[in-house]
Structures are given as C-alpha cells and as structure tokens.
Amino acid sequence: MALQKKKTPMKEQAPEERIKNFNEVPFGYSDDEAVVEAERCLQCKHQPCVEGCPVHVPIPQFIQAVIDGDVEEAGQILKSKNNLPAVCGRVCPQEEQCENVCVMGIKNEPVAIGRLERYVADYNMERGSDKSSAAELEKMKVPELEGRKAAVIGAGPAGLTAAADLAKYGLDVTIFEALHETGGVLRYGIPEFRLPKKIVDQEVEAIKELGVDIQLNVVVGKSITVDELFAKGYESVFIGVGAGLPRFLNIPGENLNGVYSANEFLTRVNLMKAFKYPEYKTPVVVGDKVAVVGAGNVAMDAARTAKRLGAEDVYIVYRRAEEQMPARSEEIHHAQEEGIEFKLLNNPVAIHGEDGRVARMECQQMKLGEKDDSGRRRPIPIEGSNWMLDLDTVIIAIGQNPNPLLTSNTKDLKTKSWGGIEVNDDQQTSREGVYAGGDVVTGAATVIKAMGAGKTAAENIKNYLLEKSKK
C-alpha cells in the first residue's frame, strides 16, 4: 500500500452552519478512519513523539493497539500517562509538541496523534471503559502513603492531574475549587464548540472514581488558608490556581459599557451558559460589531463565540503580524473560515463612547522593527496613522497574570515580580510540603504543560512524603 502523505481528514461542521450553533466543530474519526490514520505511524524505535509530549504518553504503543483493533487497550495505555486524554486530543497544540517531532512530518504531514488520542478517549468514554484498569492502579499504589491526606488547590488541568496521580499513589486527596464547577479554564475559558462540557464532566467523573474528593466554592486564601490546611492534617499542598487575572490595555475608555475582559466574556458564556440566555439567567451583551484585541487562543475563542452570539462583523485587532499570532494554526484557520476579519499590525490607543457605551475604537497602524526579547519582531507605531473602527463591543484578550488572591494571603510563598509562584525543578515552592504548577508558575501557557507540571509535582510530593515518614 502506498504511503498516505497527508493526515486522514476529520469531518467537521460547515462554517456557515456552525456559526449558528455552539456544537463541536470537528466530528472526530470513525473506526475506519482511525485505523487508516494509525497505519501511517512508522512505529519508530527512538519514538521522538513521546519526548515531544509533556506527559510522555507512549504514543506508538497506543497507536499500535488501534491498528490491532483493541481500542480499550489503547485507552489504558493513554490513561497510564494522561488523566485527561479526551481533553488533550482536542485542545493540545500538537503541531508544537508530539506532532512537531513526528518522523513522518519531515517529508509529509505528521501522524494525526491528537485526533487518534481523541478517537480512543471518546470511544472508551462512550462505552464506559475509560477508567484506569485495576492492574494499572495496583502498579502505582504506594502502601506507605495509603490514607495520608494531600490537598490540591484548583480544579483546572494541573490540579486534576496532580490529584489523580496522588490518588493513584494511595493518598487521600481533596481538591479545593473556588468556582461552582470543576475544570478551570476547560470549563470557563474554552468554549463548547471546541471542548464540549460533557467531555470535561466525564473526565472529572473518572478522576472522582479514583477516590478524589472535590470541594467546590472554597476560595483558598479567603475561605481557608494554606496554613489551616496543614493544621487540618493535610501533609502536602499542590497549588494549581492558574493565571486568572486579566490584563487590560490601560487606555482611555476601557471602563465604558461594552468593554469586556475575555475572561469575563467567556466565563459568562461558558461557565454561566449565557449562550442559553434567558433559560440560563446570566446575560451577555454583544452588538453587531465586535472587536477582540489580541491573537492568542483566548482571542480566537472570544471572536468565534461573539460570532455565534449573532455579531455580524467580528474583528481580531492585533499589533503584530500574521506569522506572530500565538494562537494554534487550526484555530486561526477555523476563525478565518467563520468570517472573522483580521486587522493586523494595529494597536488600540483609545476607546470612544456614546452615552456611556462603546461606539468606536481608535487604532494606530504599526510596522515591524527589530526582534525583541521574545524573538519576535517588535511592532513600531506609525505616526499619524490613527483611524477609527465603529464598534458596539470590545473584548480584551491580551493575556492573564496569576491571581494574587491566594499568593497574597499565603505566608512565606515566594513569587516573581509578575506574580508567578517560584518553584524548583521538582515543582516545589519556597515552603516545605507546598508544590505548585501550571499557569500560576509559568504564566498563561497550555493545558498539557499544566498537566505535565501537575504530574511532576505529584511524583515529587510522593517522594517528599515517603522521605518525611522515614524521619
């Protein structure tokens, strides 16, 4: 059989259809499509893809199981390293990770590892065979840790992963989550059309079945402090509270009505289900003309959400150029297909209002100069190039910093100037027994990196507790 050079396509909703609903855009592979794609894997001996994955999923092995027709086994292989495979298969930037180093990708398109992961996870979820096997769990269990208490703060990807692994080691794990739902950014940030919430529910359910207790509506730093957790008998704490503090532009007019942070806009729509308003009681207001400032994944999510809420013209306003946009190429492509207009090399300098509401945004054109610290060419304003964009709504998606609520209320926890928690290679903080990982350490990054950090932290917490009990 001739080698199939390109990835097996994944069917998806047509753009003109999908902008009218919040259903997931890609449909996922059928059994046949999955096997066809799996057979493109060369089963290389040195397996660069595994190194490219932040949690080191044994990729060729699970793909081989798909070829062998044992999707359940493939699922167990995935679960041995990845506690949230249905999520990762959907939202990982594979082009920068596992698929970036796939040998097939040198001359052709890489193997569609993400799509296969998604296929396997969905297949097992539908059949209820997505739980880790008893044999697998037995293998990870550490008798000395059984029944000892570990606390995890934040139920996002980092916290969920750390909690799942700690429970697998035999610890008594409690997650404390500030919001009324689990998932962190998976719940409030990433929209339904990219990550259906029932997928998040099912992944969380599987983690609960490992014995993890999840306490919602608990704001650590306010409802309870880290010191009090230790006093209550928790022997270690993992902090995975993310980077949830939105950055604003600090330009005139930013507090006009109709200006949202992307966090607020997406939280209203995703967590509070404002897209089902008024059945759900949280409102969100978008007009006909919406500008999203920024060009990361959050910006793409916000723009595509605004379109689905009925906005006619949705613009991405970004101060750099196309090749510097930080969003996944797939999401940029989806946004373009859905009619999102890109106003690149434009920087907002003021928002102007009428009767207290956004009416237009003043943008200044930019050109690219020398490379800056981030290795990207620096945007330089062009004098006298200001112009006006008529708008009803502006959504600011220029990044987030760690929320100081927890760090400012925790004694002796060292942080960096921008608010991130300081950790060593073991994910350990300046306080004994306290570990941290995910966006609260790195600043806004990816789901899988947060999971990788959660995994590393769990392993080191295990070692720390074993060491501690020897003393």
Next chain:
Amino acid sequence: MYKVLKKEKLVPTITKLKIVAPLIAEKTKPGNFIILRVDEKGERVPLTIADYDREEGSITIIFQEVGYSTKKLGKLEVGDCLQDLVGPLGHHIDMEDCKKVVLLGGGTGTALLYPKVKGFYEQGAEVISITGVRTKNLIILEDELNEYSDKLYIATDDGSYGIHGFVTEILKDVLKDEKDIDLVVAIGPVPMMKAVADMTEEYGIETIVSLNAIMVDGTGMCGACRVTVGGETKFTCFDGPSFDAHQVDFEELMNRLNFYQNEEEDVAKANSAEEVN
C-alpha cells in the same frame, strides 16, 4: 449543603435568611460579602454578609427582591438549600483606631450597614447611625441598629416616621454638631453615596463607601466589577468592596450598573412566565 435555617420577611420586599455555612462563618468580618447561586440555571449574585454566628456555623443575608434571582431567593423556605455559596470575599473594613464613626445607610443599604455598625460598636467606637427609607413601613433593623448605636437617626422621605427628609440632610447637621469624627461610612444608592462624599470632603473627614458593582466570579478573575478609584482601575471584588469615597468615580459606576437593564427586564418577564406553570 447550604441549608436555610431561618427566614424572616423584614418588610414585604426585604427578606432575611440565615444559612448554614460553617467555613464562611468562621472567617467572616464586617465588610465581607458572599456570592451565591440559587439554582443550577441561576446567575452568581453578590450579597453582603449581614451577620454571622461562628458557634452555630451560620451566616445571615438580607436582600431586597428586585430581580429574578433575588425573587427566587426570597421564595426559599426553611430547610431548602442554595445551589452555591462562596465566601467570605473582599476585604473587611479595618476598624481599629476609629473612636467616633458616623454610618449612613439608604434603603436596603441599611442591611449592608448593620454588620459595620455592630462591628464598630463592639470594638468600642462611638457609633452614630443614620438610616433613611422612603416611607415608614420600609424601615428595617431598627431594634438592631438601636442596640449597637450610641445615637440613631431615622429619616423617611415622606415624614411618616422619624425625621422628615433624606439621610444626607441629617448628615449635614451631624457634621456641624459633632466634633472629632474619625470616619464616615456610607452605603446605599450611588447618588446618595456621591452626595455624602461631596459633603464630607468639605470637612476633610475620611469617608468610605461600599460599592455594589456588577460581579461574576467575585474572586478577581474577570474585571466585571472594575471601578476607577483615584484614577486607577480597581476590582471591587478583590480590592474592595469598600473604597475611599473621595477617590471613586461615581458616574462611571452608575453607568456600568445600568448596562444590563434590558436583560434584567427580559429575565424578569421570562420568570413571570415560568411562574404561571
């Protein structure tokens, strides 16, 4: 779960609920607030913690039934549970070093004022309380305020009870008559708070207001509640809810509070349709 222990209608549209919440009761101080969600489809609503009982593990909220969520909340009976309750949120008011305080509450603002009146009184300050409502049958918490105030002035807009007039008019006299006021605290409708701020500024008396901005998460992650204070953007939920009244941009706050007016009316209509069922 967050069970309702006690319910009391203070006046037809203002309800007091005592709710089981041991973790919140343990930590609460005057000035803190909670966010609640009545049911699965409900929105997140911020409310001041009006009282708390650490031993019993309960908190008390007092709210005016103005929209969909507060009306639904008002329908809860003893034994019913709230879907979600989180807190205590926001910064509490720093009460030390205050020997003489004037506290003003307008309308339901009085309910939010009460925990501060009690707090200041209990830590030994001389407390002058001023409360104002439209008319006699809307007066709330008179006995409680009396218990924890050295002086209590009650005003009605129509003169049906107490002093005929607005709280700001009483404040004017109090500022003239009383000496050595360390602090003024005002809670109520934005125009009232603004009027108080203007008045005390002339006397150079430190004044704080508790702002009722629109909130979603209440933990500092979205900025829905942002206000301009001293020319800087602050998040009411995280940096507040109490701020230096002389620094607050009240006009901007008022504008932002009105943003969802149409949607609130829609939900109210949808709600009355649901009630028919």
